Amino acid sequence: METCEEKVSIDLRRVLLSIAQALDDVGFDTLHHSHRVGYMAYRCALRMGWDQELAQLSFAAGLVHDCGSTQHSALMTFAATRRPGSFARHCEKGFNLLSACGPLSRFALPILYHHTAWYELQTLAMDSHDKQIAGLIYLANRVDHLYFHQHKDLFGNLSAAGKRQIIEQLQAHSGTLFAADMVEVMADLVGNDDFWFSMHPQHIEAVLLRLEAAPLFSRNLNLNERIEIAELFSKIVDAKSPFTFQHSLKVALLSQFLAKKMGYSAKMQKLLYLAGLLHDIGKLRTPDFVLHKEGTLTAEEYTCIKRHATDTRFILQNIHTSSLVCDWASNHHERLDGSGYPLGKTAQELDGPSRIVAVADVFQALTQSRPYRQGMSLEESLNIIAEQVANHQLDGDVFACLQHNAEHCYWLSADENEVGLQSAVG
Template sequence: MDLCCEEVTVDLRRALLGIARALDNVGFESKNHGQRVGYIAYRCAQSVGWEEEQAQLAFSLGLIHDCGITQMDEHRSLLTSLVPEGTHHHCQKGHEILKECPVLSIFAKPVLYHHTAWEELQFLPMGMLEKELAAIIMLADRVDYLYGETSSDRFGNLTPAGKASIIECLTDSAGTLFESNLVQHMCELVDNDDFWFSMDISYIEIMSSKFSAVPFFSQKMTLDETIAFGEFIAKLVDAKSAFTFQHSLKVGQLTEYLAKKLGYSQTTQRKLYLAGLVHDIGKLQTPRDVLHKPGSLTDEEFCCIKRHATDTRFSLQELFHSPQICEWASNHHERLDGSGYPLGKTAEQLDQPSRIVAVVDVFQALSQSRPYRDGMSLEQTMAIMSDLVSSNKLDKVVFSCLRKHAQYCFDLSTDRVSMTVCKAL
């Protein structure tokens, strides 16, 4: 069985901006920090005379440089001083998830060292491009910190004294904390009113939309590279909740497995893995206290939870050029009888891939242990799902396939079997 040969592609420019917005939802107190750091780095790179492609890489790195932050306390610590303590953990975590994504691996080492002082960074055994990117993000990140610490006038603009204060701080750290040539050019920018006036989020997005074409952003990603990009995005959900990422990973694995058993081509199996992997990305915008609430939800809280399916749909429209992936992922709470959410779709509007993701989502959620409850047994899980099938909420053909392989799927869902074994079956 196969579906139309729709190509799954990624617009890296749009996707990285989307990731920057998603990182804000992890709990940053300084909203749009990534966008500002990208902007500051790009303007500095232009001033120094970097080639356009390298300047755009600096912008993109700025967007995602804090992808390793997992807790709000980590971000708060970055706002305590010019040289904060405890930066290693998020640098290391960001490096780990970036190096596993081929298309973004160029940013792995710069993220690892973006809080490393120039007097140490300049002697590290790494490529010149990586070193320069780490140095410019180190500087741009700290300029944004200083900007946040400097008082403005009653219209929200930096005063001459405020600019002088930032320039003095940067100059005092030239050659030690920051690379001297970068500091010289950054100080010229800091003294320029337009530099600050242009640091508006809408202006930054307009600026990036007008970037000229460069090879890095014109590359053609394979399906496997696109999936690796999806895995990177899903790992960002880990910053919100470790169990949420495990849920998404398992839904992806189980969806791919059932697609194989139902006779889909290998390409469609991989697309369904991707859809399962990113189906809950909208939960990045769900408040933690609602997402982790152990008891029953109020009507207001349940409405908040329902929103994540819509947020998933719009997030995926920005990240992937694939209506299929978007549909399959965002339909996971729709039900055949029209009782699901957020659109109340009915059987006629739900194709089988969407039904597979929906069945697997319920199965995995019931069987997986969460911080506030133990997972259900296989017997309990299948009994509940059987009732949902009988009441025409979940697809009986997909459920029959699941039931035929129930023990194996349960073991996969609860981490009792590896994907190496799964791919062999």
């Protein structure tokens, strides 16, 4: 029986915060770096007299500016610009990720150029607002890295000397790397205690969530746009581990395909795709050494792994209004006999969509090749799932659909051509 098709909506401000938090969890940069860059940019924009919409766009761009990061940017040289082998790679990756995500595509160009010197930005044929945002994010990003390397006192606060050193570094590049008017205003902020006392992530999040309405954040996103945001998240999740490369996408495609074959409506198929994309978002908080371990997990490590399903539930509840999508995503390790985790739900508590995502997740994990082992064959994978069905852990009807379409499901799960896979289902 098909589950009620409830309305799905999201809070775009909370999405931006979740992306910043995801980048913290992936560990590409210093903790809460994206929060601070966004807040610094916002405070500076307001002080320069920018209107509220442009200031909020700067805040948002700061929160997502490192979505393409692949290395610790604090290790980069101070004067580096967008050149191959330095910042170019993560700027371009961020540009591509955001360009493919309609609701956040507004930030693609500023993120592409957020490590480009101000004097170079002036030569580019791009919107003046994009130049301003890119230049401001470059400046705020550099202030945060300078702050990170400054000595702090016993209570974690900057000394007067530390503030002067940051200001001197900025002024040394005023009018070249950074816009002179931005440096002047940012220098005033750097010298102000309240500016630094406000940097606590909870304060920054409170500021963002209290901002007045702005066009970007007031839009009602359609289901396809919400899926684009989920695809962005899935790419951030999968970038954390080579073992899970494309895993989220393939679980989504399998869930969508099985739902279609089992007679679910077109909207429900998309909602299952959405749940599949997001089912492992909680793994962002799983330590790398546990997530990447090749051998048998210890009892403590297995407990650590299990919490990702709970983390998934809470992360999604903070973004999505749909309790069903949150349930389907976070139920993927629950089992019909109550032996699953994290809640130990039983058959009476697991609806059809939850059962579909669970089977898709197991099948994809079995058939996926990893650096330390080859993916299992179709026959081996089906035999293992058949045993779990016989033990009343996985759903027999979903498994029957998987068996009936086994060759196609195996291709969806094991093929590495992302574009071909999406067109084959969509």
